[in-house]
Amino acid sequence: MNKWNVQCSNHDPYIYYAFQAVEVTNDVNLWAEKETNGLIKEILSPGSVNNLTRLIFANALYFKGAWNQPFDPSKTKYYDFHIHNGSSVKVPFMTSKKDQFIRAFDGFKVLCIPYEQGGDKRRFSMYFFLPNAKDGLSLCHSKVKVGDFRIPRFNVSFGLETSNMLKELGVVSPFSRGSLTKMVDYPNQDLYISHIFH
Structure with a gap:
């Protein structure tokens, strides 16, 4: 047991x-x-x-992607990262002097960094919205020189409970009592899905 x-x-x-x-x-x-x-x-x-x-x-x-043009780890340096509340913290920035895909808009720029293409021919990129102002914000089509280009090193993660979203899309059967009873051999239980966590 x-x-x-x-x-x-x-x-x-x-x-x-x-x-x-x-x-x-x-x-x-x-x-x-x-x-x-x-x-x-x-x-x-x-x-x-x-x-x-x-x-x-x-x-x-x-998703474990590699940048199409990897950053040189030896060029990683600490700089001020400005937080929305007006303060700043020292964080490691990945740095490159290579041409980048970037487009300027009123008050901000959008930077596109492509990932290395995988074997299935799909292409993925990460987009950064870069405000001109230090306190936040008041698509990329061509590569341009940007001089000293820096972005902080980062990890991205998130969690999400999606059962209500699926129900709104019409996926309701798995959430009904007894819907999994035939799928799983678990005696005397009206099994169903209560939560889906991503």
């Missing part, structure tokens, strides 16, 4: 299940971290698993 099928004893069921939910959440997050080589450390946030949770379906997918 695995740890999330254990029945409650005479102890307080809420405390027992709370401990169990934390343990299951940690197990799933450790699995995601291992499968993504440390890039995704958390799929399930605290409180996303509770005593009503019977099954967790999980997969791991991440």
Whole structure:
């Protein structure tokens, strides 16, 4: 019997299940971290698993792109990064003097940095909106010289619960009681999807 099928004893069921939910959440997050080589450390946030949770379906997918023109790590230097509240912090900036895809607009510029093309011929790029003002904002078509070009080193991550979005798109069947009963051999349960976390 695995740890999330254990029945409650005479102890307080809420405390027992709370401990169990934390343990299951940690197990799933450790699995995601291992499968993504440390890039995704958390799929399930605290409180996303509770005593009503019977099954967790999980997969791991991440985008690992290389810049078409890689930045030279030896040119990474610390500069001021200006925060919207008027303060600044010193952060490492990736630096290049190569021509870039950039277009100027009134009050800001848009910078396009292409990723290296993969084997399936699709092309991906990252776009940066660069305000002229230090306190924020009041598409790229041609490559131009920009002189000393710097962007801070960064990681991008986000989490999203998408069940309501899917329901609005008309995907409602998996969220109905009993919709997964034939798919999963789990006796005496009206299994259905309650949450989808990305």
